[in-house]
Amino acid sequence: MKKIAVLTSGGDSPGMNAAVRAVVRKSIYEGIEVYGVYQGYQGLVTDNIKKLELGDVGDIIQRGGTKLYSARCPEFIEPDVRKKAIANLEKRGIDSLVVIGGDGSYRGAQRLDEEGIHTVGVPGTIDNDINGTDYTIGFDTALNTIIDAVDRIRDTATSHERTFIIEVMGRDAGDLALWAGVAGGAETILIPEAPSDIKEVAERIETGMKRGKKHSIIIVAEGVMSAGECAEELRKYINVDTRESVLGHMQRGGKPTGSDRVLASRLGAFAVELLLNDIHGHAVGIENNRMTKTSFDKVFEESHKIDEGLYRLSRELSI
Numbered sequence: 001m002k003k004i005a006v007l008t009s010g011g012d013s014p015g016m017n018a019a020v021r022a023v024v025r026k027s028i029y030e031g032i033e034v035y036g037v038y039q040g041y042q043g044l045v046t047d048n049i050k051k052l053e054l055g056d057v058g059d060i061i062q063r064g065g066t067k068l069y070s071a072r073c074p075e076f077i078e079p080d081v082r083k084k085a086i087a088n089l090e091k092r093g094i095d096s097l098v099v100i101g102g103d104g105s106y107r108g109a110q111r112l113d114e115e116g117i118h119t120v121g122v123p124g125t126i127d128n129d130i131n132g133t134d135y136t137i138g139f140d141t142a143l144n145t146i147i148d149a150v151d152r153i154r155d156t157a158t159s160h161e162r163t164f165i166i167e168v169m170g171r172d173a174g175d176l177a178l179w180a181g182v183a184g185g186a187e188t189i190l191i192p193e194a195p196s197d198i199k200e201v202a203e204r205i206e207t208g209m210k211r212g213k214k215h216s217i218i219i220v221a222e223g224v225m226s227a228g229e230c231a232e233e234l235r236k237y238i239n240v241d242t243r244e245s246v247l248g249h250m251q252r253g254g255k256p257t258g259s260d261r262v263l264a265s266r267l268g269a270f271a272v273e274l275l276l277n278d279i280h281g282h283a284v285g286i287e288n289n290r291m292t293k294t295s296f297d298k299v300f301e302e303s304h305k306i307d308e309g310l311y312r313l314s315r316e317l318s319i
């Protein structure tokens with residue numbers, strides 16, 4: 001390996017900065033020149049690339065978002081566009097790249113690897129929906145942000161005897177909704193991976209009210225339906241006072257938790273280690289507290305699955 005570059009791509013997630021810092025510092029520790037690509041794949045194409053020194057990643061481990069900025073670059077699926085990106089790396093003698101992002105970003109990373117740039121992916125997304133890792137960078141922080149919101153809403157729900165419907169992020173993946181629902185003691189959790197029977201939800205709320213429950217909390221992943229739609233559906237079956245809360249982008253922001261910072265530090269450094277050992281075309285991950293690598297092909301082989309045991313438990317505990 002001669003020189004290494006690092007970029008963040010797709011939706012930003014808390015802990016991306018800690019991962020960038022780890023890539024930069026581990027590279028310099030190993031005596032390798034390291035470059036930051038600004039604005040994800042877009043910056044690779046427009047040549048927004050700068051050499052980074054130790055000080056450039058100082059004071060960022062605690063910050064949310066990404067200092068390298070992120071961007072969507074739909075044209076990156078075009079081979080001619082990627083040729084430009086590769087030329088921009090090659091003219092600086094950069095032969096290796098770390099891509100921090102979600103599964104969309106991994107697709108671009110896989111193409112670049114096939115086209116000659118040794119590339120390793122680092123899972124950076126709040127959704128926790130990437131195969132080959134138990135946790136993605138940002139998931140723990142987003143989860144705790146949601147739990148904080150649920151706790152606050154629970155206080156007011158109890159005071160007014162209402163049913164609160166809280167919409168959380170997760171277009172295709174229900175991990176955030178499921179974990180937040182379990183941790184926040186929600187009565188109902190609606191996730192894209194399981195069928196949603198609103199009639200049954202209504203019956204459970206009614207039964208709860210009959211035995212004196214003061215409030216009910218429903219957590220719905222955005223991929224299932226909106227909080228508003230959920231309220232409308234519920235009203236088809238019961239007469240209940242509902243309030244809807246859409247948490248939105250606050251779930252993406254904020255300073256990363258300790259777990260996310262440590263995870264990002266470990267994964268970022270491990271990505272550099274793989275490249276040093278001439279291993280590429282892989283994504284790094286953590287499984288059973290061990291650093292692992294999974295080829296991009298394998299990562300894409302199956303769609304992400306929910307933890308079925310945890311989903312069953314959520315149903316058992318919310319009777």
Ligand code: ATP
Binds near residue numbers: 011012073076104
């Ligand atoms: P998140 O899960 O947080 O949304 P993501 O990495 O999945 O993150 P995407 O918007 O899906 O986010 O992908 C990020 C970028 O990756 C795209 O804007 C595009 O530049 C690149 N990309 C996605 N799919 C491909 C592909 N098939 N080939 C080449 N590049 C791709």
